[in-house]
Structures are given as structure tokens and as C-alpha cells.
Amino acid sequence: MRVFKFGGASVKDAAGIKNVYDVLQKVGYEDVLLVVSAMGKTTNALELVIKNYFDKSAELNSSVQEVKKYHNQILMDLFEEEKHEVFTAVNNQFSDLEYFLAHNKSPNYNFVYDQIVSYGELISTIVLSHFMSFMGIKTQWLDVRNFIKTDANYRDAEVDWELTQKNIAKNVKRKTLNITQGFLGSDENNFTTTLGREGSDYTAAIFAYCLNAESVTIWKDVPGVMNADPRYFENASLLNQISYREAIELAFYGATVIHPKTLQPLQKKEIPLFVKSFINPLLPGTRVAKGADLEPYLPCFIVKRNQLLISLSSIDFSFIMEEHISEIFALFHQFKIKVNLIQNSAISFSVCVEDKFENFKDLNAILSKKFKVDFDENVTLYTIRHFNDKAAETVEENKTVLLKQVSRETMQIVTKES
Secondary structure (H helix, E strand, C coil), X not given: CEEEEECHHHHCXXXXXXXXXXXXXXXXXXXXXXXXXXXXXXXXXXXXXXXXXXXXXXCXXXXXXXXXXXXXXHHHXXXXXXCCHHHHHHHHHHHHHHHHHHHCCCCCHHHHHHHHXXXXXXXXXXXXXXXXXHCCCCEEECCHHHCCEECCCCCCCCECHHHHHHXXXXXXXXCXXXXXXXXXXXXXXXXXXXXXXXXXXXXXXXXXXXXXXXXXXXXXXXXXXXXXXXXXXXXXXXXXXXXXXXXXXXXXXXXXXXXXXXXXXXXXXXXXXXXXXXXXXXXXCEEEECCCCEECCCCEEEEEEEEEEEEEEECCCCCCCHHHHHHHHHHHHHCCCEEXXXXXXXXXXXXXXXXXXXXXXXXXXXXXXCEEEEEEEEEEEEEEECCCHHHHHHHHCCEEEEEEEECCCEEEEEEEEC
16 A cells, blocks of 8 residues: 655645645555645644633634634535535534533643644545545545554654554555544543644554555655755755655754654655655655665755854863763753754853743753853754765855864754854
């Protein structure tokens, strides 16, 4: 079987849904399993519903109605007949959502989040499945929660691989077009769970692993994986091939290539992953598989903006030793500050970090009691894999370099605009 994943951008409106049908006509749909995300920005809209629910806001009902209205417009654009059964199927999902909002007793935010946000994926796959049938393609709609079983760690659930493998092997029909939801699973009590960051890509990898699939294809609005973000670099080039290991390295440094947890099950069974364009589906795209690290072999640029460069030095000129470093890292962990680069000398220690939760002010108050603290806000961290002199010059041009670190394959440069 082949596993295809379509993200929110590919099914954001009626034209997107029709385009999925066109893609399947061009690349085939027998022995295919589609993993589909929520439509467009539905997850964000449902997060607003969750916020209004916990705030006991008068806006709760209107935020639910907005999600309804958005989906209803897509249905009206897709189906000529308002009596089509898809309208009832989608309305039933909204009735279930409203029932949950009215009767839930749990104060656990993460639990509530998973129960509510899941309706985005459920509704998008119901709409897509009905549209495929309407266009003459027979489908099997699968509720992924009956297949992917997890623990009860809501919003970042761990997969029970043994149970999941049994469910998928036993219940996925071959020789048909299967349609299921990305991002979701369920715990032993059948409550909905979600799989965390890049969850839909991970869902595709889980099914591929359990089905011994021929390949996974992630359909995007770009021709494949580029060696640089075209927003920041001119002449970005398409990468035809990336090894599993290189893709994991790129993801580690912050490239939005493919999340490592998606690659790990595929790597175990050497199932190739393709990143292709849903606009031009017959183009080859990028292949992530065993083999050459990169083809063509080019420097790859990763950009992280809004970083914080912190330099600590000992007040009494004593060495910064292991016990100091472990104490500093314990504080980073405590304040949820992500470390992206480390450089230390005898009496100083520099880190480039991401202060996503804006906790640095509190952390600084603690660090300042033991160290002299200097910091630069709003710096940019550039990572260049397979660097050369020209690549470094491109990054450093018209910028002030605050820190540079070089290893065999990777150069990292922290800069500030000059």
C-alpha cells in the first residue's frame, strides 16, 4: 500500500478538496490510505473555542458557530443537493462537540483540548470521504481512534505499538481508498488523545510501518524540500534526495523538513518518504530514504529568528566547571527555555536560546546572583549544514556576527542586523 498525507492547506476549501480528487486521478488511488488534517485553520479556531470554554466567555457559542459556518460553506460549494447525507454526518459531529461542552466535568486542560480539537480532523475526513464517493470513488472511512492506541498523556501521547499494529493489520482493507485522520489516537478508556507536534505526518508513518507500506507521500504546496527557505534566501534549490540521517540532522537544527519521530518508524523498515507538490503532483519532489546524504550536494541553510544570546561569566574569575553547567541547564529546563547552541571557555559560558514562554526575566534574576550576565535579544541563529566559504559569506553579509561555531559538517552563526 501507499500512504498519502494531506495537510490543512491542501483541504482548506472546496477547491482544495476537488484538487485532492484530481491528484488521486493522476497518481492512482487503489491500495492507498489517506491521512488528512483539519481543514485550513480549523485547529486554531477550535483552540479559540477551548479558550472561551475555560474563560467561561460569552463568546463560546459564537466561536463554535464560526467553525460550523466555515465547514458549511465548503459543503455548499461541494454538494449540489442540500439533502446529501454529508450535511447530517457533519451536523452530528457538531452536536457531539456541543454535548461535550455542555456536559464535560474534567478541569484537565490537556484532556479537554484533545477531545475538542479532534473534531477538526473527524469533520475534514467525513467531508473528503463523502466527496470521493460523490465523484464515484469507493472509500472506506476509518476512525483512527480505533486503530492508534496510546497512553493517557494528552496532547503528546505515546503510541502502544503492539496494540496499534494488531488493529491496523486486522482492520485496514486493501484494494480500496482508505481515509483516516491525522494527529489523533485514543487511550485505554477510548478517550481521544493527540500525538503532539507534526502529529499527522507521524500518523502516516505509523500506518506505513504497520502495513509494511511501499512508500509515504506528504503532499504540500511546494515542489519538495529546498536547501533553504526561499523567503530568506534567493536561488533556493530543490533537494532530490535526502538520507534519513540527514533529514533527522536538519530537523534537529530546526528545519521544517520532517519531524524525527516521523522518520524513525520509516527508517526501521526502510520505507521511503516523498515530499511532493499537490499543485504539480507528477513532479518527482524530494525522496527521503536510505542512500546519498544529499542530492544535489549543496549547503543547507536553517534560520531561527527571535533568539536570545546569553553570556555568563564567573564573578570571581573562577572556572565555570561541570557543576555550574549542570546547575545552569537545570534552570533552563525549569523555565522551559530551549537551548540551540552552546559555547564555553574557562571563565565564560554562552548559549543561544529560545525563550518561547518569556521566562528569561525570572531566570536572569536567579542567574545574576551567581554570574555576570550579558545578553542580546532578537538575534538570529543560522545553521549551515555542509557549509563552504561562500555559504558563510552569504549569511554574514551586512550583519554583526556575535558568535560562530564550526564542526565537521555544520557551521552555526549568531548574528544581529548591522
